[in-house]
Amino acid sequence: MTNKHTSSLTTRIVIGMVSGILLGFLLQKLMPNSSDFVIPLYIFDISIRALFVEGIFNVGGQIFVASLKMLVVPLVFVSLICGTCSLKDTSKLGRIGGKAIALYLITTAIAISFAMSLALLLSPGEGVNMTANTTFAAKEAPSLAQVFIQMFPSNPFAAFAQGNMLQVIIFALLFGIAIALSGEAGERVSKLFEDLNVVIMRLVTILMNLAPYGVFCLLAKLFTDLDISTIKNLGMYFGVVFFALVIHGTVTYSVILKLFTGLNPRIFIKKMRDAILFAFSTSSSNATIPVTMETATKKIGVDNSIASFTVPLGATINMDGTAIMQGVATVFIAQVFNVDLSLSDFLMVILTATLASIGTAGVPGVGLIMLAMVLEQVGLPVEGIAIIIGVDRLLDMTRTAVNVTGDCMVTTVVAKSEGQFNESVFLNKNAGQKIEEIDFHHINKES
Template sequence: MSKEKSKGLALHWKILIGMALGIVWAFISIYKGFNEFTNDWIAPFGTIFIRALKFIAIPLVMFSIIVGISSLHDIKKLGRVGAKTLGVYLITTVLAVSIGLIFVNIARPGDAISEEQKIHNRIEYELWVKSLDGAVEFKDDIRLSEDPKYAAIVEKISGEEVVVDENVAKVQSAADANKDAGPLSALVDMVPENIVLSLGNPKLMLQVIVFSIFFGICLLFITTEKSAPVIKVFDGINEVFLKMVDVVMKGAPFFVFALMAAKLSSMANSIDELLDLLASLGQYSLVVIVGLLFLIFMYPLLVSMLVKKIKYAEFWRKISPAQLTAFSTSSSAATLPVTMECVEDGVGVKKEISSFVLPIGATVNMDGTSLYQAVAVIFLAQLHGIDLALGEQLIIVMTATLASIGSAAVPSAGLVMLMMVLISVGLNPAWIAIIIPVDRILDMCRTVVNVTGDASVTTIIAASENELKTES
């Protein structure tokens, strides 16, 4: 391929260099007091990069799906590919949640705190349950708050003023909206009222996908004489958006530098504060990252096992630009144009498969986010002296899997999902405040898993349909 043979440093190496320089700049910025300069003169370029990818992503999804479906011609094949796509994505999500539960139950990061702090947390939990007047039941028979020797702690906690974290309040509002929705609300939300408005909102990506699938299927039912001009126009528009991705990605190393410099320098006012922040919740973060790394290395292994013509290292190399873009943007939707380019031009998946499977994956396949939720819920329970039973952990598997389907492919959407999972097992949703300080870093890591999973599943499905191009 021409891109592989081009001279100079490969794009993924350039992006890695940009990322490393961004981290170095952040430490210099914090140490020398350049944070205001970084925020005013460097951060905007990172914002421009994400915006550019996002405004490309949604129309690219629409035109790619329509062109991809119209090129299938066979409705039976479309149904088969759709069933495979949803089935494999569902399996990988359940697998991710299960791996997260295994890791966190073995490592038990919540037990790292002192016994005194755990008692304090447990009593705080019990007082919260009592305040709800039976709306939530206790997780076990322990009642430390009723033990006379802890009366002083109970009195202290009861007298403390409740401070509502602004970030928690925002997430709580979004979670409440989802909680109060009816049983078929997810189905209703899939159908757009106005496709133009849906195209302007990344959170409504699922509506764009539904419209595009419907449009593409209807093209198959009209005469070729009338459908051919429409398909030709859409195919041309699709190629223009793909070229936009090429152009934007030429500046990716600089944009990634700006993103990393801005993110890290905005997290702290001193080097010690930044190091403390990165070290806080260390064991919890380590468990999440180890679990995510397990998935990142497992997916290419599955591809190399199921698709004999693709080697492990080769697959890694070809999707690495998408992984690095995912890490820097923390958004599956913003990364989607890059993922499509990597899978089509690099791996060799034919457009009719990638244009259908990848957009669905960016919306419903949140394996990294699902694993993170499983670890976070059990960690927060352990932190408060609560051992969730097997039945409650199975509820976490089901809730995290279902919640991931409707999650927006945008940064920190996982926090809203996490609140819903906490509520489903009767734990305090406000506990997300404990993990918010490290959420941004973990969000970057889990987005890499989401994108890697999308690319892997797309490759496996393409191979099963004999839609994988081989290099001569």
């Protein structure tokens, strides 16, 4: 049932975010340095940290993120099959994929180049005298041949279980093409997947209605444990990365969108609000896929046949926000340890970070693993990651929001170029804004 007086989803998420942050700071004042605050009662004492921080907030936030991730594989698989079946000409897939991958890699290269240039200009690491406390083992950067080989699943069920999105995408594309070429039998199977898609989207709606509570729990837990003094010590580095993320997410994407589609970037950014808030709260591009898909198709006007392919692909290979962090962090760590990087080193960083983004999981903290790989390639001490790890959590949230914005921007550009874009939906400011309220009490009475 729909309640006309209910606030919009965006408003409720913002309320949840602000409430969680304020409560987190309040609890941090009560429990500085991860101490505890105990309320004595007649029979037993109540530990605030055990009951709320490690209990309600931790459990509620983790269940919310797990619920979003639960939807990712079935949503991508079913939506992509439906989209593939709807394409009259299956050869279009190659063209769509080529455009999307090219744009994703180009924006990633632009992101890291801009970030390194900004870091060299502002020199956030000069005069910093810090030592590393933790050693990180860097993984070897995969070769281009290995990247392509690992895209194809030897066992699709293993790909589903492990959440390997590139392999899931490849299998879904092949399965969808086979359905499209199978005549009457394919039509029957196609109708089954269309019905499954309706059911899964209903599940997305249910979770989106629960989102404000999940966001509240996530941020209350995060800001209770966040070390604010660390952010102050690394303020210059934090500021450079944050500034670069904001400029890339607003200016760079807006220029590309306007240049290739002629659409109004302000309208695009406004319609991205829900997806950006989800991405910021979860720090996971993969967990945000259901909301990104909803935004692209129902608010921006992209046809599902395009969005079902480019959105999950972007969540897997589009790491612009992570690339910005790596660019600034590489220059910062080099300056901290007084290491001079040559032009070839900078080019190596750009190439390694861009290629390493392909197939990297869109989950919280993965940027630090990729950074270790990049530092290893140019001979910088990998243990330098310990210097920036304290402020990475907040930056991780911001760069995920940038990644998701880039996913939708590229999706819009590809859809417009393929004639699979509804401009009237894009121009309608109320398109997709009404989130259906689920009356759980009514459902229970009927069952």
